[in-house]
Amino acid sequence: MSSIIEIKPEQSPAHVADVSTYLRPGSINLPALPPLSLYVHYPWCVRKCPYCDFNSHEASPQGAPEDDYLDALRADLEAALPLVWGRRIISVFIGGGTPSLMSARAVDRLLSDVRALLPLAVDCEVTLEANPGTFEAERFAAYRASGVNRLSIGIQSFDEQKLEALGRIHDRAQAFAAIDIAHRHFENFNLDLMYALPGQSLAELQDDINHALAAQPPHLSLYQLTLEPNTVFAKHPPALPDEDASAAMYDWLEVRTSDAGYRRYEVSAFSRPGRDCRHNLNYWTFGDYLGIGAGAHSKISFPHRVVRQVRFRQPASYLQRAAGGEFVAQSHEVSRDELPFEFMLNALRLTEGVASDSFYQRTGLSLSSIESKLNVAEQRGLLARDHRTFGPTPLGMRFLSDLQALFLATPAPKPGAC
Numbered sequence: 001m002s003s004i005i006e007i008k009p010e011q012s013p014a015h016v017a018d019v020s021t022y023l024r025p026g027s028i029n030l031p032a033l034p035p036l037s038l039y040v041h042y043p044w045c046v047r048k049c050p051y052c053d054f055n056s057h058e059a060s061p062q063g064a065p066e067d068d069y070l071d072a073l074r075a076d077l078e079a080a081l082p083l084v085w086g087r088r089i090i091s092v093f094i095g096g097g098t099p100s101l102m103s104a105r106a107v108d109r110l111l112s113d114v115r116a117l118l119p120l121a122v123d124c125e126v127t128l129e130a131n132p133g134t135f136e137a138e139r140f141a142a143y144r145a146s147g148v149n150r151l152s153i154g155i156q157s158f159d160e161q162k163l164e165a166l167g168r169i170h171d172r173a174q175a176f177a178a179i180d181i182a183h184r185h186f187e188n189f190n191l192d193l194m195y196a197l198p199g200q201s202l203a204e205l206q207d208d209i210n211h212a213l214a215a216q217p218p219h220l221s222l223y224q225l226t227l228e229p230n231t232v233f234a235k236h237p238p239a240l241p242d243e244d245a246s247a248a249m250y251d252w253l254e255v256r257t258s259d260a261g262y263r264r265y266e267v268s269a270f271s272r273p274g275r276d277c278r279h280n281l282n283y284w285t286f287g288d289y290l291g292i293g294a295g296a297h298s299k300i301s302f303p304h305r306v307v308r309q310v311r312f313r314q315p316a317s318y319l320q321r322a323a324g325g326e327f328v329a330q331s332h333e334v335s336r337d338e339l340p341f342e343f344m345l346n347a348l349r350l351t352e353g354v355a356s357d358s359f360y361q362r363t364g365l366s367l368s369s370i371e372s373k374l375n376v377a378e379q380r381g382l383l384a385r386d387h388r389t390f391g392p393t394p395l396g397m398r399f400l401s402d403l404q405a406l407f408l409a410t411p412a413p414k415p416g417a418c
Helices: 014-022 066-084 104-117 137-146 160-165 172-185 202-214 243-259 278-284 315-323 339-347 358-363 367-379 394-398 400-405
Strands: 036-042 089-096 120-130 150-156 189-195 219-224 263-266 269-271 288-292 297-302 305-311 328-333 383-385 389-392
Touching (some): 014 066, 036 104, 066 297, 089 104, 089 278, 104 137, 150 172, 172 189, 202 219, 202 243, 278 288, 339 358, 339 400, 358 367, 394 400
Parallel strands (some): 036 089, 036 288, 089 120, 150 189
Antiparallel strands (some): 288 297, 305 328, 383 389
16 A cells, blocks of 8 residues: 555656545545456457346457557556556456457457556466357467466356247357367356347256356356347347246256355356355445446545546547557546445445455445434345355345445435425
8 A cells, every 4th residue: 555655746657646636535545455356448349248248349350450459558557657656466357248259369458468567466367258259269368378267168058949039149059069178278257158048048047057067167247138228128128037937947056056066146147165266246345346348447546545447438529539548438436435335335245244344444434324224124034244254145136236225325405494
């Protein structure tokens, strides 16, 4: 932490002046800075899926401007260094889009740049998101040699009709081939699947999950399909299983994964022993993350404040701005009143809860500041706590949005209101 404070703006580029602003006295006092992760966003994909609300864009027929984007990523990281100076990176996540469209040379250069500019933990987890339609054994072996030690593979389904309905570019055979390649080159990988798909029955879900479990992945992410704003599915909604059918799928998933030896440690995450995703755990425990690349988000703590940033979203705009040394489109300080909800929005996703003192460690606020809200959550059977930990009950996990909403900042009364 002291290395951050020792930055001298007069000896650094103009943007370092922001660091002095962030280091001024504020309304909170963090006892220590939290762990720090790095997120790298690759915004291009072969085809935009109709359910996807991520910052992803179809690449042109000529392909993505790989070298220009790598130049911009390095410049983005260099510009951000004063904000995280001296802090060690515990995990790196290359997400998208479809990062597995990147050439082996590009991934090698990217990770070389990261290692040259940031201190990585010895056991740093380095994840790359991959689409089964992009798997080539030789290229993925090269990814592993370059330092990628974990894959997150977007299977979504093994059913041909469901894959077509979801707009995926891969088929069932490619899904199995991708898993085979992952087993050959990676000890650690995740399979992403979705449930409550258009027209999906419980039996069809069971078939999907049984195929996934038979592949013996170290980690599973199982998400319910939701219709997100500004997507094709939101504009033209498909027929999805009703609430009762979706709940039956959810209940079956819990039992089946547990019987297969997977521990559900987060709303949508299931792992073998020792294979929890460190990068996502850092998000859920309100750790820090520096995000670089088009549309990437950052959350960075300083001794007296927590700051959020968003990079320019459109790839063309990001590249254009990067040429002039501009990367951050929005930056704001999380207010003292907002911190409890921000913390709980993440921490309450963890099935086993969090240590009670982590609230103070991450927000600088006393747990007593939310005592009344904790009491309400406990009285409603949504939250359980003792002197060491607190977390959602099974009921609270099922009605997670309701539980999280209890910790929203209460608006101050308007003048004259009673």
